[in-house]
Amino acid sequence: MSHKWNYQPPTQEQKEASLSLSGELGISPILGELLVQRGIETAAEARKFFRPQLQDLHDPFLMKDMDVAVDRLNQAMGRKERILIYGDYDVDGTTAVALVYKFIQQFYSNIDYYIPDRYSEGYGVSTQGIDFASETGVSLIIVLDCGIKAVDEITYAKEKGIDFIICDHHVPDNVLPPAVAILNAKREDNTYPYSHLSGCGVGFKFMQAFAMNNGIDFHQLTPLLDLVAVSIASDIVPIMGENRILAFYGLKQLNANPSIGLKAIIDICGLSEKEITMSDIVFKIGPRINASGRIQNGKEAVDLLTEKDYSLALEKSNQINQYNETRKDLDKTMTEEANNIVDRLEGLASRRSIVLYNEEWHKGVIGIVASRLTEIYYRPAVVLTRTDNMATGSARSVSGFDVYKAIEHCRDLLENFGGHTYAAGLSMKVENVEKFTQRFEEFVSDHILPEQQSAVIDIDAEIDFKDINPRFFSDLKKFNPFGPENHRPIFCTHNVYDYGTSKVVGREQEHIKLELVDNKSNNVMNGIAFGQSSQARYIKTKRSFDICYSIEENTHKRGEIQLIIEDIKPTE
Template sequence: MNYKWNYQPPTPEQREAARALAKEIGISPILCRLLQERGITSAAEAKRFFRPQLSELHDPFLMKDMDIAVDRLNKAMGRKERILVYGDYDVDGTTAVALVYKFLQQFYSNIDYYIPDRYNEGYGVSRKGVDYAYETGVTLIIVLDCGIKAVEEISYAKEKGIDFIICDHHVPDEVLPPAVAILNPKREDSTYPYDHLSGCGVGFKFMQAFTINNGIEFHQLTPLLDLVAVSIASDIVPIMGENRILAYHGLRQLNSNPSVGLKSIIDVCGLSEREINMSDIVFKIGPRINASGRIQNGKEAVDLLIEKDYQAAKEKSNLINQYNETRKDLDKNMTEEANKIVDNLEHLDERRSIVIYNEDWHKGVIGIVASRLTEIYYRPAVVLTRTDNLATGSARSVSGFDVYKAIEYCRDLLENFGGHTYAAGLSMKIENVEEFSRRFEEYVTQNILPEQTSATIQIDAHLDFRDITPKFFFDLKKFNPFGPDNHKPIFATLNVYDYGTSKVVGRDQEHIKLELVDNKSNNVMNGIAFGQSSQARYIKTKQSFNICYTIEENTHRRGEIQLQIEDIKPSRNKAL
């Protein structure tokens, strides 16, 4: 891949401000510059960033309708009403249902949970789900990670005497459903201080308000933070502000004392002997939980997440792991088919977006295929398949481009849509696919920036090898957890040389294990360049080259620093 490296050197004023902050808090000016880029300019703000405190969570009653929601839940429990906890079939939805159900079950037994079937019911609140609630005597549904657009379905439930409390984080329409309470920080009339909670995060805030109102100690809620961390990582929401506090403490819970269900997934993933980070959730834990809803039914994921017996949980995890293997095979085959379709699109070089449709594709995997296409072609992608008489699909976006707004631009062609900046779902009549593709392309062309459609690496800072000390790495680790709005920093070092011992490794000799030096010190730096063995011949010429990388701990040798090389360029290349 021929990446362009983007680097914006700090101004003299920025350098001076970073030096002043560094002197105050005792870390490298380079890292202080990274803090400034995150809006952190004082020692007090740095302390809050590096040591997020649960006491700094916002008052949940600042969220509109929270008092109404808690009052309705209290009444339901006082009257012994049957309560149904209802959620989406993805990771965010299933973790949210598990969290609310597990917490309330400690105090109340007349409670059930429900996950709609992706294939029979589709996304969100379904009439079938409402009918199930009615038939089982439910009079209150708490719906999580969906429901904000379910105007007809919630009206239907209301006719049957069923109330709804909506806990959602997707962008609402102008008309809100007739629910008793709508907890959503993205409401037009919201005054809540933080907009970017996950669906599970909104459920957590609801339970936090419930504890305050009922005099329950907050520490009874904190063991469920592992579920919130899994939702935040998997739903790719920003990891600053309140999400950072929740993710930080959720990761601590996940590493020290995870729930039985999550412990069994950790073991199945082979992560039990190492410290789990957000990337482990994104690439290993999350996909396994998701596989249940993609291949079978998301209810199985909730069954696992609320399981109290380890042996039973291990059996469920092994089954979900098998679903994930099936998902991988489907994903691989569909991505290959999708690539062939895209390669045959007319005027592909001129297009700024990709919209493809195949009525035979598996509905459970189209979101993953859309993600793959954005990674390969650096364009927003919509992948559609046929469900009954509609084209249904998923959209994914490139960094910085709001795909939800692009879909909203085409709303008159759609039967339904929902989502957020980087991911959305939609459905339309099959005869509208061609016009949708044209209109979507029109919007993207008018609004996307050139740098958002090219293979770019954003360099955060230039380092010499002498800068990479054990203390520098120790302080860098305090930036965890990483994710959107707090990405893992990528550094560049110019004019480095092979120490003479670098070699090609891997089953297919596809990686390079590097030992490198620069001309500023005697430090020999270890590095690994995955999938870049084509560069080995140049590296061995003893000419200098430039590298960009993240700084990691060697998983095989604890405490040893290793560079994970993202890209290699000859020094003569004017990339920076």
Template sequence: MHYQWNYEPPTPERQQAIKELAEKINMSPIVADLLISRGIKTESAAKRFFRPMMNELIDPFLMNDMDVAVDRLNDAMGRKERIMVYGDYDVDGCTAVALVYKFLMQFYSNIDYYIPNREEEGYGVSYKGIDYAKETGVKLIIVLDCGIKAIAEITYAKQQGIDFIICDHHVPDEILPPAVAILNPKRTDSSYPFKHLCGCGVGFKLMQAFAKNNGIPFSRLTPLLDLCAVSIAADLVPVTGENRILAFHGLKQLNINPSIGLKAIINICGLTGRELTMSDIVFKIGPRINASGRMQNGKEAVELLVERDLQRALTEANRINEYNEQRKDIDKQMTIEANEIVARLESQQHMSSIVLYDEGWKKGVVGIVASRLTEIYYRPTVVLTIIDGIATGSARSVAGFDIYDAIKNCRDILENFGGHTYAVGLTLRQENIPEFRRRFQEYVKQHILPEQTLPTLDIDEEIDFKDITKRLHGDLRKLAPHGPANEKPLFLTRNVYDYGTSKVVGRHQEHIKLELVDSKSAVVMNGIAFGQSADARYIKSKRSFDIVYTIEENAYKRGDIQLQITDIRPSETPESPK
């Protein structure tokens, strides 16, 4: 895939601001410019950004209903009531349940946890889960990463004498469930200063408030921050504000002293001994935790995350790894089938969105397939599976397009829906699929902008190879942890050419391993371009080309710098090799 490149050179006014900030922080103007683009314009702000402090976390009692939630939790413990910690079956939900359960278990033993079965109960609070709570004597349920739309279910629970504390971060409806307390920074009446916590983050804030109210040292929460880092990375929430603080210290915990369960997952991922990053969570740790809920039951993931014996944890981690391998096979086959449908349905190719369904597709994998199709076709995509006349599935979006609003526009023909700007889960009756497809596609056609239908790279800096030094790489590392709203910086270098040793590599000869020189110096840079072997012929022609890339440390040669090349294009003003 080739991208549209967006790059705006700094204005004279910005250049002056860059120069002044670079001098104050004693760093390269390149880093100073990256900070300014992130809204960091002073020396003190830069220091806070580089070293996020735990004492900068927001007072949890600023969140609506937090005082009520803590009072109800204290009452439950005082009356020795049975408490259930209930969560979604994805990474965010499982880590949230593990965090709250592990923390409370230090002070209270009459507690259980519950993860619904995706196939039998579906997303969110289920009647089966409430009935189980009733049978086991539960009086208080703390629900994490779901529940904000469970009006009927929580009303039913109330009739059974069970109270709910909701810890959610999904967009709420106008009418809220009859819970004792609803902790959600996205509430329309929310006074909480940071809106982008994940479900695990909201659970952490509840535990922070509980600790503060009961005189428990904050240090007792620190060992749980690795779970926060995993959830923030896997749920793709903005890595800014409070999330940056939690992710920064959570990654530190993950690298220095991870919990037994996460240590086992790190082991089966082959990451032991390496410095772990948010990318390792997104591409290796997260998918394995997710695989439990996709292929079997997310409760197995929670069992692993709360495990205290390393040998048992390694056994459980290997089982979850097997689920992940099965998930990969199913994901690959479903994506092939979905691509064949898109190719066969010529009408789909001319639409501004994709809506597909198949009765044979596995419910736990449709979200991944929707993401794959969005990446391939760069259109908002809905993928559904059908069981007993009910279609259930996931929607994924492209940058800048709010798919939640698009789905919400069809709510009168939906049984249920919920999610974020870029990812939504939905349920509808099979007979309503044609009308849903028509209305969804019409909404997308009317609201999507032309630039949102093109894969785009927003380039941070244009630099030369002589600018790429170990000191620059070291300074760039201070911008981590990376994620949405704080992506790895993308660099542009023009008029580069093959040093003569670049070659195609990979099991299927799909990648290019490069050695490059630019037109400004004799510096030779190593690079890797994944999945771009189609450009190899042009590269070997000795003509110059432009590249967009991130600057990385070579995973196999510690200390060596290499370029991870995102896109390649022929130079508009080519220069000959010197």
């Protein structure tokens, strides 16, 4: 796959700002440029960015309804009411439930947790869940990572004498549910300075407020930050502002002293000897936690995340690992089937979206298949299957396109929908699938930009090999943790040559291990180009070529800098 390379050279104003910033901080002007791109223009802002501080977290009571939520929780504990912690079955929901349950459980015992079954109850607050609460004497439900649209269900709970506190981060509708308190910084009447918290992040802020109100030391909360980091990475929320502080300290916790449940997953993933990064969470830890809700029941993930005995946690981790293997097999089969359907679609070249419906597909994996389709075809994708008499599904988007708005445009055809910019869930009557496909395509065609429909690599800076030295790399590492809005920088170097020692590697000879030089220094740079062995023949001709890449530490040789090469092009 040859990508389009997109590089926007800095303006004169940006150049001056980055030079001034790098001079003041004593770092490379290239890194000054990266800071300016991230909206950081003063040395004070840069120091806050490089050294996040927990005291810079916002006051949780700035969030609308926080005082009401804390009062209601205090009242429930004072009256010895039974409390139920309820959450979604994905990583964000299960980590949120584990966090709130573990914190409250230190001070109060009349508490339980509940995760709805993806297959029998579906997404969000269910009447089945409310009935369970009623039967077990619950009078307060704290719902996490869902609930913002559960108007009917929360009305039903109220009739049964059950109060709700909602902790959510999904986009609300015009009508809010009749809950006692709604903690969601995406409310129209929001008063909180940061609106991109994960569902688990909202739960953490609630517990921070509860701790402040009850004179509990903040340091009793910090061991729970590993769960917040896992939610932030897995739910793909921006890693700037408050999320950056939470992710930074959450990763520290995950590496130094993870909770027993997460330690068991880390060991199962083979990550115990390595420094865990956000991408390890995205590709290894998160999918295993998610597999529980996809294949069996998300409650098993919470059982693991709240486990206090390591041998039991390891047992549960092995079980969840098995679910993940099953998930991988289903994912592979369904993606192949989906690709075959797409290949047969009429007029694919002129379509701007993909909507597929197959009654046989496994509901737990359709979100992953939608993600695969957006990666392969660079179009927003909706994948639907049949649940009872409904077509239910997941939508995923390409960079920069708001798929939630596209779905909202079709709301009259839907029974239910929810989500955010890049991912959403929806359900409709089976007979509406055709009309939805048409309407969704019309909206996407009218709103998607040409650059959102092709494989583009955004390049942050053009540099030479002489710019890459241990000091540069050490300063670059301070940009961690990486994620949306603070992506891992991609660099470009022109006119590089094979040093003569590059070779094809891998079980199927699919990768290239490179040793490269440019004509501006004597630096020999090591690199790896995954899945790009087709370029090996050109590289060996001794002609020059251009590369774009990220810079990482070689995991096999500590301290050695390695280029992770994204794309290779012959020099024009």
